[in-house]
Amino acid sequence: MSARAAQGALSPDAALPRLPAWHRRLIALLGWIGAATFLTLLVWSAHPWFISQSSHPDVSFAQQRFRLMPTAVNPGSEWLDVTLPDTWAERGQPGGGVGRYEITFNLARAPSALGEGPWAVRIDRLSFQHRLWLNGQLIHAATVGAAGPTGRPLAYMVQVPRELLREGPNQLAVEVHHGSMGGMSVPIIGLAADVMPGFTVQSFLTEGLPLAVNVVSAAFAVFLTLIWLRRRQEVGMGMLGLLAMVVSVRNSAYYVVNGPTIPPELSAWIYFSAQTTATVLLGAFAMAIADKNWPWFRKVLWGTLIGAPLLGAIAVSHGVLPQVRAVVYPAMLLLMLPTLTLLLRVPAKFGGWSGRGMVLGIAISLVAGVHDYMRLQGMVSVMHTYWMSLATPITLASYGVALMNRFIEAVGEVEQHNVQLERKVAERTEDLAAANAAKGHFLAAASHDLRQPVAAVGLLSGLLRERLKDSPLKDMTDRLADAVRAMENLLSGLLDLSRLEAKAIRPHWQGVALGDLLRRIATHEDPAARAKGLRLRLRPTQAVAESDPVLLEQMVRNLVGNAVRYTQRGGVLVGVRRRGQNLSIQVWDTGGGIAPEDQQRIFQDFVQLANPERNQAKGLGLGLSIVQRASRLLDHPIGLRSRVGHGSCFSIEVPARLGAQAVAQAAATPEPAPPAGSEHPLQDRHIVVVDDDASVRQALTERLRAWGAYVSAVDSLDALDELLQRVMSIDMLITDHRLCDGDGLQAIGLARGAHPQLAALVITGDTASEQLQSLMNSSIPVLHKPFQAEALLRVIELQLSVHPDNLGGTASTAANA
DSSP states (O other), rough: OOOHHHHHHHOOOOOOOOOHHHHHHHHHHHHHHHHHHHHHHHHHHHHHGGGOOOOOOTTEEEEEEEEOOOSSSSOOOOOOOOSSSGGGGGGGGSSSSSEEEEEEEEESSSSSGSSOOOOOEEEEEEEESEEEEEEEEEEESOOOOOHHHHHHHEEEEEEEEEGGGSSSEEEEEEEEEESOEEEEEEOEEEEEEEEEHHHHHHHHIIHHHHHHHHHHHHHHHHHHHHHHHOOOOOOOHHHHHHHHHHHHHHHHHHHSSSSSOOHHHHHHHHHHHHHHHHHHHHHHHHHHHHOOOHHHHHHHHHHHHHHHHHHHHHHTTTTTTTHHHHHHHHHHHHHHHHHHHHHTTTTHHHHHHHHHHHHHEEEEHHHHHHHHHHHHHHHTTTTTTOHHHHHOOOHHHOOOOOHHHHHHHHHHHHHHHHHHHHHHHHHHHHHHHHHHHHHHHHHTTTTTHHHHHHHHHHHHHHHHHHHHTTSSHHHHHHHHHHHHHHHHHHHHHHHHHHHHHTTOOOOOOOOEEEEHHHHHHHHHHHHHHTTTOOEEEEOOOOOEEEHHHHHHOOOOOOHHHHHHHHHSSSSEEEEEEETTTTTEEEEEEEEEOOOGGGTTGSSTOOOTTTTTOOOOGGGOOOOOHHHHHHHHHOOOOEEEEEETTOOOEEEEEEEOOOOHHHHSSSEOOOOOOOOOOSSOTTTOEEEEOSOOOHHHHHHHHHHHTTTTEEEEEEHHHHHHHHHHHHHHHHHHEEEEEETTTTEEEHHHEEEEEHTTTTTEEEEOOOHHHHHHHHHHHHHHHHHHHSSOOOHHHHHHHHHHOOGGGGGOOOOOOTOOH
């Protein structure tokens, strides 16, 4: 090699040979396993620092011996001297069976001289099936029955009667029943107040904390599983949820001692099946999250899922489950190798701390799995607890958090894509967006702020028309009144929609004579039909329906009006047919028909198929919307049959009122009252007007004065309060609902505080459902802006007639204020 080549090879900038990918993954895994082992051992070595392991200073231990008691399946053993903590498997004895420990300890002084309070014995690793004797006296027994030895080591503290202790030698005898992992820790004897803190920490770290972690993990698992059930494409999330659920329930069951009594054979089989099922679910989760489908691995997983529980059941029936478990569990570790291969590919997809957390979780679980297998085989001290009960929830949680982050990011991306898609659609359908925007703007404008000036214009135009009826300007004022009437009709339609949508209308159920109802509608619509050369035919009927007469007539009137409006030749037929216990009100026309794809759309607000130019002479597109909402309120289904080019049939199905009640209780829709004959129907009546809109207040004042009333107009509750202190008599209060310092109901309450029987009327432009509901519940008469002068006069006269006690002279000092 030349000097230049050697120098290049030794240069720090020279490229190093790149290891194969599997070499790098293996080295990385070994590194993470080393880090996980170091962290685990560090925590385990620091564990005793938090828990006192010392007995009372005056307590010293002498002899400690053990004997395996004879049972039906074990001949027992002789007494052996042991050193606590003691692990049976380390001495070559089976991990299961019944054993007895005898521990001799000395008290340096009499118990009375050793402080106040009770004494206690704390044993950090004691089977939950045990009995304790002190100096021959039984002091504690726990779940020792005929079910056989199934105990597992847990932490216990037992109080000791002080009178059983004596100065000098004492003997503590402990009988333990173990299903496996037999052994016992050193007993800690002392005052209960000194022993309790260590027991609390020990039981928390070895039982309470793992149980709490697994309960939380189970809840998280349910959450993941529910997401998967709603979104089946999230297979990885579903497999992780099922895996976490199985593992968490299995781990939690380990710490539940006083649960339902299960035969030990069945309990062992359930634990065995849960372990193998968790391994299978982990493999399925690994394939799902790595986006890999290995057919051979899938077959192995299915075989294990079905075969392992069957093998366990056979082993239980022959009493050889421990031997089978000792073979199957290492096989499960081998099955983990392809799972591990898949999981090691996942962190690269997530990157950052999520990826590092996943790899660390895998390493911790591997270390914990090896440790727990060694513990099960008695290769480690009985003082060791299960590590998997803490390791698996933490590991699964790291994956769960990563999956949830990815899910949230995916949802965010979907939302972003939706925004982009909506933007593109908006750009490509600019005309439709403009129409929708115009509709939205119009609806927004048809609120309180629009109704206020329209109400003022309506009142003033009516006054102007009356005062110029003999003037050359009469035609112009008539056109102005017609324009105002059209605007009022539009806002009234919007108000009907709002009231129906807010359910602010309460149906008044009664018998409705359909013959009278249809005749009134036909009389109203016949001139329009004749003007178009159409024939409006009505089939006579004596049927009586059970409905609200006003709402039902509004529904039928809208259907007939639409039929006349959109039929160019032929005619319209209106009739009633019986349908069992119901009646079908049908409106047939010979119009152009409605295409199937448009038959739902026509019930939407402002939709008019045959009026693209928005000619108000053809309506506003609100009639069918009102019909549909009224049908929902009354529970009267709407039917539609139509053929393009032939015509349509709309129907309303209503319940029939049968028998004698139909004759006696049939009601007709009340006709509007005729206008008052007098030019001054409110002569000498004192009416107070409260409205914070100056134009409406002035127009309403002028209208009422034209009818002969004295008017006191104020703009707020404060001004009304001041007025009430000056006047002696008031006939009626008319108030806007939305005031600058309150609302109309407050104004009525204030006025009726001084005049209890005062007639009152609320006028409002509000269409919000909350406001409509509040007014309906108040039982106060309400007139919605904009309104016609005739309607205002009818309501005023009606209220004055039902409050006769309040009629009287006016206070001249306040009149026309």
